[in-house]
Amino acid sequence: MILKDEVLTEEGLAPAHVGRVLLIACGALAHEILALKAANGWSHLDLQCLPAKLHLWPEKIIPAVEEAVAENRGAYETIFVVYADCGTGGLLQAACDRLGVEMVEGPHCYSFFEGNDAFAARAETEFTAFYLTDFLVRQFDAFVWKPMGLDRHPELRDMYFGNYTKLVFQAQVNDPALDAKAEECAQRLGLEYERRFTGYGDLLTALAAVAR
Structure with a gap:
């Protein structure tokens, strides 16, 4: 038995x-x-x-x-x-x-999605970038706009984001609807928009090692 x-x-x-x-x-x-x-x-x-x-x-x-x-x-x-x-x-x-x-490993998900080494290499020239992942684009209002009070006080936007120059969308998948929403997020924040396809980066590497 x-x-x-x-x-x-x-x-x-x-x-x-x-x-x-x-x-x-x-x-x-x-x-x-x-x-x-x-x-x-x-x-x-x-x-x-x-x-x-x-x-x-x-x-x-x-x-x-x-x-x-x-x-x-x-x-x-x-x-x-x-x-x-x-x-x-x-x-x-x-x-x-x-x-x-x-x-x-890594300081945050923006880093490991891009790849920790690649993200670190960009750090000195991209310190005025604001990053969004697929999740944060989908949940932009719940995790960015409302917690920062911008739904109630939109005039605070320039105070919060005045030192940023662009929004970088780190796309995990190719989804035109998400791309459009990410670009809209950049417009709402008053930032230039850049889409960067990262895939799953070091997250895939880490999980593959665990799975073995």
């Missing part, structure tokens, strides 16, 4: 969690992670998303990740945190080191 917490392998019985990977991820990355799972057949990767709005309070990301790891540790062979530093000042990395889990 095989117990519910065991699986039959070529070598015999093994705990059911063997080979299973849990991705604890920012909710802003859910669409991209699910797309990569489907495209690559990574059925052994499970996804648990934390609220995307935690980015508004980076200090809340760390306890949320710690709680998720503690709740799931016994059910998975590997847990991987799909966050970059995301404004935690290195504290998320320190927490992951303490918990014995790995995380995506």
Whole structure:
């Protein structure tokens, strides 16, 4: 009889969690992670998303990740945190080191979507760029316009964005509707528009390594 917490392998019985990977991820990355799972057949990767709005309070990301790891540790062979530093000042990395889990490298998702090396190479000449990903274009009002109070006080726009010169849309997929919306976002912010197709960048590389 095989117990519910065991699986039959070529070598015999093994705990059911063997080979299973849990991705604890920012909710802003859910669409991209699910797309990569489907495209690559990574059925052994499970996804648990934390609220995307935690980015508004980076200090809340760390306890949320710690709680998720503690709740799931016994059910998975590997847990991987799909966050970059995301404004935690290195504290998320320190927490992951303490918990014995790995995380995506990079300062933020704009960097790892572009590729951390490529993003760093542009940093000195592109410090007046404001970035949007596919997710942020879709959720521009909820994550940019309203939290900054621009829906109530549009006159604040130039105060917030006066030092920016352009909006860079880092496109993960080719979607004309998203392109049009991103260009509209640039117009609303009074910025020049640049579309840059990045694909999934280092996110794909990181998840492929975990999947192996």
